[in-house]
Amino acid sequence: MLALLHTSPVHVPVFDALRDTGHPGLGLRHFVDEELLERARREGPEAVRDDVRQALRHAVSAGGRAVLCTCSTIGAVAEAEAAAAGVPVLRVDRPMASAAVAAGPRVTVLAALESTLGPTADLVEEEARRAGRPVSVRTALVDGAWDHFTAGATEAYAQRIAAAADALTGTDVIILAQASMAPAQHLTTTTTPVLSSPRPGLAAGAAAVAAAARGG
Known part of the structure; x- marks a missing residue:
């Protein structure tokens, strides 16, 4: 299952549709936290690092074999927390x-x-x-x-x-x-x-899940 970390709910149907057309059978689970973007805009991306780490851990505990961050503002922070998350963390862009x-x-x-x-x-x-x-x-x-x-x-x-x-x-x-x-x-x-970014980003996420399944 691929977990997706969003900062807006508008992304949920977009990525569901891309999954249906390009990656049927790929399980998706969406996690939306709009406050992450609002705080990152006000205080800078580093200000939300702890919250991003917690969100990633939550996504992994819910069954995510990989996490795709769809927010470009916090993407680098999310990607840098892959080791702490214990699964591949990809930025959509x-x-x-x-x-x-x-x-x-x-x-x-x-x-x-x-x-x-x-x-x-x-x-x-x-x-x-x-x-x-x-x-x-x-x-x-x-x-x-x-x-x-x-x-x-x-x-x-x-x-x-x-x-x-x-x-x-x-x-x-x-x-x-x-x-x-x-x-x-x-x-x-x-x-x-x-x-x-959505289509190639989702493809990368799907590949990460497939690689994790082979490795597991």
């Missing part, structure tokens, strides 16, 4: 970052929350070092988009993000830093590749 590095040296990180920009840019640079590829990362914040998200206006949220992506120039690839931004990927008209 790592496969996306790896694909971005392979797509070209000029990577633009697009986010609706400022707290996500730094962690995602750092992740892209980490993946570039791992791949031995040069990379130039720039970040862009979609002003006003998060207000749509918090108001439940998901269509307006996606449209604003898509418009921001379409306006970008001078980049080889655009990554949508937050899992919630994924619907905008299909609304863009730019010829520049636009990547999102």
Whole structure:
């Protein structure tokens, strides 16, 4: 069973649908803690490390053979707690970052929350070092988009993000830093590749569960 640590309930049906279409038979269990993101935004990701560790332990005690953190703001903190959790802990955006590095040296990180920009840019640079590829990362914040998200206006949220992506120039690839931004990927008209994290992230989580089952 794959446990998923979310900071918004909107991710639950998204990942259930991706499981149904791409990984039938994979057991999922969702854990939602919206306060983790709110505190991380106010105080920084390190401020929630103890709470993240507790959430991971809870997920493992509930049967998780691996945990997928779907929040980019706290993803690095969650990933760093894998040893304490005792199971693989994956951040949903790592496969996306790896694909971005392979797509070209000029990577633009697009986010609706400022707290996500730094962690995602750092992740892209980490993946570039791992791949031995040069990379130039720039970040862009979609002003006003998060207000749509918090108001439940998901269509307006996606449209604003898509418009921001379409306006970008001078980049080889655009990554949508937050899992919630994924619907905008299909609304863009730019010829520049636009990547999102849920589908490849879930695939990585499924692979981790399968590896754990073989090892067990």
